[in-house]
Amino acid sequence: MKALWLENQKLELREVPKPDRPNEALIRIRKAGICSTDLEMVKGYYPFTGIPGHEFVGEVVDAPDRSWIGQRVVGEINVVCGTCESCLNERPTHCENRTVLGISNRNGVFAEYTTLPLENLYRVPDSVSDEMAIFTEPLAAALEIQQQIQIEQADRVLLVGAGRLGQLIAQTLALAGCNLHVLARHPFQQNLLTARGINLISEAEINSGKWDIVIEATGSPDGFNLARKAVRPRGTMVLKSTYEGEMSVNISSIVVDEITVLGSRCGPFESALQLLESGAVDPSVLMTAKYSLGEVIEAFKHASQPGVLKIYIEM
Amino acid sequence: MKALWLENQKLELREVPKPDRPNEALIRIRKAGICSTDLEMVKGYYPFTGIPGHEFVGEVVDAPDRSWIGQRVVGEINVVCGTCESCLNERPTHCENRTVLGISNRNGVFAEYTTLPLENLYRVPDSVSDEMAIFTEPLAAALEIQQQIQIEQADRVLLVGAGRLGQLIAQTLALAGCNLHVLARHPFQQNLLTARGINLISEAEINSGKWDIVIEATGSPDGFNLARKAVRPRGTMVLKSTYEGEMSVNISSIVVDEITVLGSRCGPFESALQLLESGAVDPSVLMTAKYSLGEVIEAFKHASQPGVLKIYIEM
Numbered sequence: 001m002k003a004l005w006l007e008n009q010k011l012e013l014r015e016v017p018k019p020d021r022p023n024e025a026l027i028r029i030r031k032a033g034i035c036s037t038d039l040e041m042v043k044g045y046y047p048f049t050g051i052p053g054h055e056f057v058g059e060v061v062d063a064p065d066r067s068w069i070g071q072r073v074v075g076e077i078n079v080v081c082g083t084c085e086s087c088l089n090e091r092p093t094h095c096e097n098r099t100v101l102g103i104s105n106r107n108g109v110f111a112e113y114t115t116l117p118l119e120n121l122y123r124v125p126d127s128v129s130d131e132m133a134i135f136t137e138p139l140a141a142a143l144e145i146q147q148q149i150q151i152e153q154a155d156r157v158l159l160v161g162a163g164r165l166g167q168l169i170a171q172t173l174a175l176a177g178c179n180l181h182v183l184a185r186h187p188f189q190q191n192l193l194t195a196r197g198i199n200l201i202s203e204a205e206i207n208s209g210k211w212d213i214v215i216e217a218t219g220s221p222d223g224f225n226l227a228r229k230a231v232r233p234r235g236t237m238v239l240k241s242t243y244e245g246e247m248s249v250n251i252s253s254i255v256v257d258e259i260t261v262l263g264s265r266c267g268p269f270e271s272a273l274q275l276l277e278s279g280a281v282d283p284s285v286l287m288t289a290k291y292s293l294g295e296v297i298e299a300f301k302h303a304s305q306p307g308v309l310k311i312y313i314e315m
Numbered sequence: 316m317k318a319l320w321l322e323n324q325k326l327e328l329r330e331v332p333k334p335d336r337p338n339e340a341l342i343r344i345r346k347a348g349i350c351s352t353d354l355e356m357v358k359g360y361y362p363f364t365g366i367p368g369h370e371f372v373g374e375v376v377d378a379p380d381r382s383w384i385g386q387r388v389v390g391e392i393n394v395v396c397g398t399c400e401s402c403l404n405e406r407p408t409h410c411e412n413r414t415v416l417g418i419s420n421r422n423g424v425f426a427e428y429t430t431l432p433l434e435n436l437y438r439v440p441d442s443v444s445d446e447m448a449i450f451t452e453p454l455a456a457a458l459e460i461q462q463q464i465q466i467e468q469a470d471r472v473l474l475v476g477a478g479r480l481g482q483l484i485a486q487t488l489a490l491a492g493c494n495l496h497v498l499a500r501h502p503f504q505q506n507l508l509t510a511r512g513i514n515l516i517s518e519a520e521i522n523s524g525k526w527d528i529v530i531e532a533t534g535s536p537d538g539f540n541l542a543r544k545a546v547r548p549r550g551t552m553v554l555k556s557t558y559e560g561e562m563s564v565n566i567s568s569i570v571v572d573e574i575t576v577l578g579s580r581c582g583p584f585e586s587a588l589q590l591l592e593s594g595a596v597d598p599s600v601l602m603t604a605k606y607s608l609g610e611v612i613e614a615f616k617h618a619s620q621p622g623v624l625k626i627y628i629e630m
Contacts, residue, residue: 085525086548094548094572096524148573209411210400224566233401233409242567249564251539252557255578257409258463263570 003051003111004296009044011297016051019107024115026062027073032109033134033312034303036164036219036241038102042300045244046103053108053313054101057124057133065118074136076120076269077101093266110296112315122269125277134312135168135283136272142168143275144267145238151176151213158182158206160227161217162189164286164309165240169217171281174198178213183226186307192285206230209257215240221247233257240264286310318366318426319611324359326612331366334422339430341377342388347424348449348627349618351479351534351556353417357615360559361418368423368628369416372439372448380433388436389451391584392416408581425611427630437584440592449627450483450598451587457483458590459582460553466491466528473497473521475542476532477504479601479624480555484532486596489513493528498541501622507600521545524572530555536562548572555579601625 001018004011019026033055041048054077060068080087080095087095101116102108124133142165151157155178159170162184170193173180181201184190190200208229216227219241228250231237237259254261275281286309291299293315303311316333319326334341348370356363369392375383395402395410402410416431417423439448457480466472470493474485477499485508488495496516499505505515523544531542534556543565546552552574569576590596601624606614608630618626 091549234406239566239570242570245565246563247566248561249566250560251554251562251564254576255554255557256580258578258580260578261569261576263573263575265571265573 001112002293003107004053004293005050006041006052007049009042011042011300013294013296016111018113019115021115023064024117025060025064025068025073025121027058027075027114027116028061029056029058029109029112029114029315030072031130031134031312031314032056033138033310034299035138039300039304040242040244041103042304045242048103050102051107051109051111051114052102053110054103055134055137056109056114057130057136058109058114060121061113063118068118068121071121072124072130072133073121074124074133074269074273075101075116075122076266077103077137078266079106079117079120110293110313112293122273125273128273128276131284131287131312132276135286135310136269136276138165139168139172139275139281139283140267140269140272141165141240141265142172142267143271144264145169145215145240146172146176147267148262148264149213149236149238151178153177155179155212156210158201158211158214158227158230159217160214160223160230161219161241162186162193163217166217167192167286167309168281168283169215169240170198171196171283172275173215175280188307195285209233211235213238217241219243224249228253228259231257231259234259236260236262238262238264283310287312290314316427317608318422319368319608320365321356321367322364324357326357326615328609328611331426333428334430336430338379339432340375340379340383340388340436342373342390342429342431343376344371344373344424344426344429344630345387346445346449346627346629347371348453348625349614350453354615354619355557355559356418357619360557363418365417366422366424366426366429367417368425369418370449370452371424371429372445372451373424373429375436376428378433383433383436386436387439387448389439389448389584389588390416390431390437391435391581392418392452393581394421394432394435425608425628427608437588440588443588443591446599446602446627447591450601450625451584451591453480454483454487454590454596454598455582455584455587456480456555456580457487457582458586459579460484460530460555461487461491462582463577463579464528464551464553466493468492470494470527471496471525473516473526473529473542473545474532475529475538475545476534476556477501477508478532481532482507482601482624483596483598484530484555485513486511486598487590488530490595503622510600524548526550528553532556534558539564543568543574546572546574549574551575551577553577553579598625602627605629
């Protein structure tokens with residue numbers, strides 16, 4: 001089958017054997033989105049060799065349980081052992097023996113086919129289009145914040161960054177009914193937010209030490225430092241992005257102000273699908289462009305340009 | 316009066332005017348302890364000019380409410396405005412306009428007298444000796460951890476560091492009944508812990524990613540990194556010490572493992588006094604040496620030697 005291959009920070013479209021894991025579902029990929037993590041892997045932030053890609057919607061074409069065949073599905077990206085301490089303590093996304101679709105020890109979805117265990121699959125409701133279903137994984141990641149902390153109506157919540165993930169976080173937090181403001185750099189990011197009635201704020205308007213909850217979604221040291229300054233004593237900083245290499249941080253200020261810093265990663269697929277079905281969020285506004293699998297390398301180039309939102313591949 | 320004066324990282328014993336704040340209690344200092352923060356101020360980590368010192372027990376000799384006169388007291392070190400957002404939201408130790416005894420914009424206790432508002436004072440129960448009462452402030456700081464997070468009996472708790480504050484943290488956590496282990500560098504630190512039946516652990520025995528709660532009380536980058544490696548996914552790192560300058564940190568690992576990092580500073584005086592009164596903790600084992608106010612500079616030199624626990628000054 002045709003697949004995108006990543007090796008030594010080089011992308012190549014090549015012919016590879018169709019995957020064959022009899023214990024897993026064989027999924028024909030319909031559409032797949034390019035995520036910041038994919039771009040970071042190409043830059044060499046994570047060591048990965050193989051087929052990248054983890055945001056997808058596809059169709060089951062073979063499965064140990066044949067009732068799944070023909071189903072349109074999305075898939076939880078962490079494939080877990082079920083027996084390690086993390087799995088036994090209801091932290092499956094932190095499985096010590098996990099492989100991660102297109103990210104760690106498992107080929108991903110920029111290909112004609114992929115495989116996943118049946119327990120990773122979620123049927124996509126008919127009313128959710130393929131274009132929307134691609135967003136299940138990042139939307140779940142956005143929803144993880146509210147799995148981790150309770151956000152009260154009166155909370156002053158600042159979101160720093162309004163890129164791919166930031167937009168989804170903004171849309172989900174707006175539903176929480178809190179006092180939300182978003183720092184968005186680019187005018188087109190700002191327009192997407194104002195169109196949904198979400199409040200913008202400029203860097204100059206952000207009061208230091210006045211925000212109950214600050215969510216950092218830029219992945220840059222500047223964003224981190226701005227978030228740190230904004231959060232109030234005993235407030236919470238939620239980190240939704242990874243950072244390149246190590247970062248120089250004033251940890252003492254976190255101690256003195258008794259800040260809670262919370263890392264946040266993968267979230268609940270079921271809630272994400274329900275939210276897509278309800279129409280309460282609309283990720284489709286993030287679509288920038290569509291490419292074919294044959295054009296996937298060009299698509300990566302496009303996605304890596306500053307300010308581009310979601311690029312997806314149609315197989 | 317005689318007082319220790321800190322200016323440009325130099326300590327000097329000098330004659331200064333007796334403090335005169337009619338709205339506050341005038342306190343004759345009986346005993347005062349040297350804390351790591353005092354030593355760090357001398358090293359220039361914090362800008363402070365004036366009389367250092369904040370751990371004390373004293374006797375009220377004058378006060379706006381004369382019923383306090385003659386009382387033996389300890390004092391909460393944060394003097395607050397009562398009207399800022401932090402004060403109005405029950406975070407007085409984070410008052411935006413606070414002065415801090417011997418640390419920030421307020422003379423401290425290495426002197427014959429100091430002053431504090433009456434609302435900062437706590438009467439010391441008769442059964443608590445002067446030597447024990449000095450420990451109220453650091454013991455309160457140790458207790459702050461359990462104000463911030465709930466520690467369950469089954470929790471695997473690792474304490475990294477067993478110096479002045481670490482010993483008090485160990486004693487208070489041991490009362491929480493959790494599965495506690497302490498990494499203590501020096502044999503005399505280890506002996507104090509084993510004498511109380513507290514489990515030790517060596518660095519080689521610490522499993523990576525297996526501890527529910529890790530408390531960092533070394534203030535060193537090595538201690539921080541060790542604590543980070545030890546804590547399990549979705550576990551909690553409590554930071555009880557400040558660090559010199561900025562530190563290089565792998566923030567991405569905190570995001571990927573969804574760690575909670577929690578800064579922790581001043582704590583509840585009332586609980587600390589109750590604990591001292593009950594005899595459930597025994598800080599007196601930390602006493603290394605006693606000096607007079609005239610010998611205070613020598614006392615600082617002694618306190619700054621590696622592995623020394625509590626040095627105190629008797630006025």
